[in-house]
Amino acid sequence: MNFLMTIDFSDKKTLEKYSSAFTLSDMEIFIFPELFYPLVLANIMSPLIWEWKNDPWFAGMDKKSFNYKINRIKQYIIQNYVFNLDLATWGLTSKTREIERFRDFFDVEVLKRSNALFGYEGDKYYFDIDIRKHFGLDKFNSDIIPYWKTETVEAMTAFRYKDNHTTGAGECVSLSALYAAAAFIVGGIPLEKIFLVATPLHSQNFITEKEGIITNNRRIVTKNMWFNGTSLSEKARRALENERVTMVSHISGYIHTVYEDATIDKEYYKLFSGKLRDFLSTELTDRILINFLRFKSKYKSLFQVECVCSGISYYISLEKMFEYEHTSKFSVAPETREKLIKEIEGDEFHLSPLHGKIILNRAEEIISSHKHKDLSIIENLFIALNGGIQKEMINEMFRDLSEFISTRPVLPDEDKDYILSVVPGISVNDSRDQIIETIHDHAAGSEMAMLTLYVYRQMDKADWLPFVKAALERNPTCFEDLNGKSIAEVYAILGKMPDESIYDGKRLALPDEVWNFRRGDGLEKAFLLADFIIGRDPAAEINIISADKNVSLDYSGTDYLFGTEKNFRKHIRISGRNYEIT
Numbered sequence: 001m002n003f004l005m006t007i008d009f010s011d012k013k014t015l016e017k018y019s020s021a022f023t024l025s026d027m028e029i030f031i032f033p034e035l036f037y038p039l040v041l042a043n044i045m046s047p048l049i050w051e052w053k054n055d056p057w058f059a060g061m062d063k064k065s066f067n068y069k070i071n072r073i074k075q076y077i078i079q080n081y082v083f084n085l086d087l088a089t090w091g092l093t094s095k096t097r098e099i100e101r102f103r104d105f106f107d108v109e110v111l112k113r114s115n116a117l118f119g120y121e122g123d124k125y126y127f128d129i130d131i132r133k134h135f136g137l138d139k140f141n142s143d144i145i146p147y148w149k150t151e152t153v154e155a156m157t158a159f160r161y162k163d164n165h166t167t168g169a170g171e172c173v174s175l176s177a178l179y180a181a182a183a184f185i186v187g188g189i190p191l192e193k194i195f196l197v198a199t200p201l202h203s204q205n206f207i208t209e210k211e212g213i214i215t216n217n218r219r220i221v222t223k224n225m226w227f228n229g230t231s232l233s234e235k236a237r238r239a240l241e242n243e244r245v246t247m248v249s250h251i252s253g254y255i256h257t258v259y260e261d262a263t264i265d266k267e268y269y270k271l272f273s274g275k276l277r278d279f280l281s282t283e284l285t286d287r288i289l290i291n292f293l294r295f296k297s298k299y300k301s302l303f304q305v306e307c308v309c310s311g312i313s314y315y316i317s318l319e320k321m322f323e324y325e326h327t328s329k330f331s332v333a334p335e336t337r338e339k340l341i342k343e344i345e346g347d348e349f350h351l352s353p354l355h356g357k358i359i360l361n362r363a364e365e366i367i368s369s370h371k372h373k374d375l376s377i378i379e380n381l382f383i384a385l386n387g388g389i390q391k392e393m394i395n396e397m398f399r400d401l402s403e404f405i406s407t408r409p410v411l412p413d414e415d416k417d418y419i420l421s422v423v424p425g426i427s428v429n430d431s432r433d434q435i436i437e438t439i440h441d442h443a444a445g446s447e448m449a450m451l452t453l454y455v456y457r458q459m460d461k462a463d464w465l466p467f468v469k470a471a472l473e474r475n476p477t478c479f480e481d482l483n484g485k486s487i488a489e490v491y492a493i494l495g496k497m498p499d500e501s502i503y504d505g506k507r508l509a510l511p512d513e514v515w516n517f518r519r520g521d522g523l524e525k526a527f528l529l530a531d532f533i534i535g536r537d538p539a540a541e542i543n544i545i546s547a548d549k550n551v552s553l554d555y556s557g558t559d560y561l562f563g564t565e566k567n568f569r570k571h572i573r574i575s576g577r578n579y580e581i582t
Contacts, residue, residue, distance in 0.1 A: 012104055016101060017451075021454035022466065022510060024152075027147075029173065031111075036249035038452040039177045040181050041456075042152060043177055043178060044432075046153050046154060048153050049178075058186055061186060074220045077175070081168040085148070091477040091480060092140070094143045095143050114200070150173040151170045152455070152457075153181065154507075156168045156170040161519060173203040175218060177196070179205055183205075194251070197247075198245070198247045200244075200246055204217075214236060214279070227282050228294075230294070230295075240409050245257065246412075248269065250268055259416075261418075262412075262416040264418070283372065283405070284375065285371075286367050287334060290332050290333050292401055294332075296397075297322075302358055302389055315353050316341075318357075356387065356388040357389075358387035359387065382394050424438045424449045426438060454466065459568065460568075468581060471511055476512070477512040478528050479536075487533060494525045530542050540556075542575075544570075545570075545572075549567065550562075550564065570582070
C-alpha cells in the first residue's frame, strides 16, 4: 500500500513534524505532541519487547495479578536499562537554531515561557537547582541546549554496545514509552488505561488500574509509596509538586497546555484527571503523620515518644527513634513501633518529658479521634497540646503537611476544543502481526498511525525526504567526534564497524545511532559519511545510490562503496540542504 500521496511535504510545518518523527527530541515532542504516542505504538510494533514474553522471568504472567505484573516488568527494566541523560550521546543545538526551525508556526514567546530548555523556571524550585548547572550546561554559553532525543526501544537496547555500558539505557521520555509498551505487551494492560504525562523537565506514566500506578523512570510508585516519605517517593513527587503538566498523551490523542485544540477523548481525560487527583490525595492518619515527619525531617525535632514499661513512663526524642530505624527492620510506624523500641539502648530514654517537644502519642490520639475532620481543627488541637513549641512553628508544619497529603497537579485546562481524530484500535488480545496490520490499514486516514510508521522507521512505507532531512541536519555527534579526520579516514573507520543495523527489516538507523553504537548497515553508514561531509562542507554535492545489495556515495569525483542488506533502490541527491529522492 502506498501512503505517500496523503502527505504534502511542501508545507514547512508538515515536513518538520514528519522529520521530527525520526529524531524525537524533547523540543520536537513539545512542539508536536502528536508524536508522543506513536513512539509507544512503534515500540509495540517492534519485535524486541515481544521477545520479553519468552523470557522465563515472565512465565505464567497471564494468571498473575496487576501488581505482580507491573512489579515484574519494573524489575526487568531495572535490570536491563539504566537512566541516561548525558549531553554527549545526541549532541547539542542552540536556541537560535531551534527558534528558526519553529518560528513560522509556533509562538516563540510562548516557547520561552513553557519549555525548560529555553530557561523556563516555573517557580522557586528551578531557581534553587540552577537548571543549567543541574544539567551540565553551565560550561556552554546560554544559547546552547541539548538535543536530548527520545530513543526507540531499538536505540535503548543498543546502548549495551557503547563504551562503559553493559545494559540498555534511555532518558525519561524513552523510559515512559518503553514502560507503556511493556505494560501493554507483557502486562496485558489496555492502552486505554495508560496515560503519558509530560512536565517541562520530566516524563512519567499514570496507569488507571485500581488506585493507580505511576511509572517514574525505571521505578513504579503506588499510592501508598507516594505517601511513605522515603527518598524514592520524594524524587517521584518532584515533577508533579514543582512543575505544571505540559501534556497528557493517550491512545485517543493528546492535550497540551499551550494548544487550544486537543485530540484526546474528553471523557478519558476527565477519568485521568479524577483518578490522578485521587491518587495524589489521602486522609491524615497516625501512619501518614510519621511518613510526613520522615519526609520533612526538620519537624522531627518537635516530637517525642512516650513508652510505658512496667507502669513507668519513659520518653525518647523522635529524632533518636528515626536514627535507630535506619539499622532496623522495624519502623517508627505505629504497627511496629513497640518492636523498634525493644532494640533501643536503655540510656537513650528519659524519665521526664523532654522540654519543647510534643508527645507524639497524644498527637496520634487526636488524629485517630478526628478522622474526616478539617485539618485546621486538628492543627488547633496540636497547638493546645502546648509542648513548649511556638504556635507559628505548628502553623508552618501544618501548611507543609497539607501539601504532603494533597498534591494539586497543574494539568492542562480541560476547557479545550476537542477534535475527533481517527486512531488505530488495538487490543491486548491482538498478536504483533495483527497490530502491525491494523496500523498499516489505518495509516491513510489516521495521522497517529501514519506517524507511527515514521517513528518505527518503516522506510518502505514512508517518504524518504523527512528521514534524509533528519539524518543530515540533526545528527551532530558523529561529526563532532570525527572532526579533524579526513574523509578517507572516516570511510576506513566505517569499514571496520560491523555491518549490522540495530533495526530489523526495512528500517534505518540515523547517523548518530550508527556512530554511538558502532555498527550499521552499509546504507546507514553512507548517510553517516554524508553527514560528516556536509559538516565540513555545507554546500557539498553528494549522490547516494542504493541498488539492491550495493550502495555508493559519490562526492567530489570519488566513489565510496558499501554493502547493504536493506535492498532499497534509491537515488538521493544532496546539494547543501536541498534533497531530491528518486
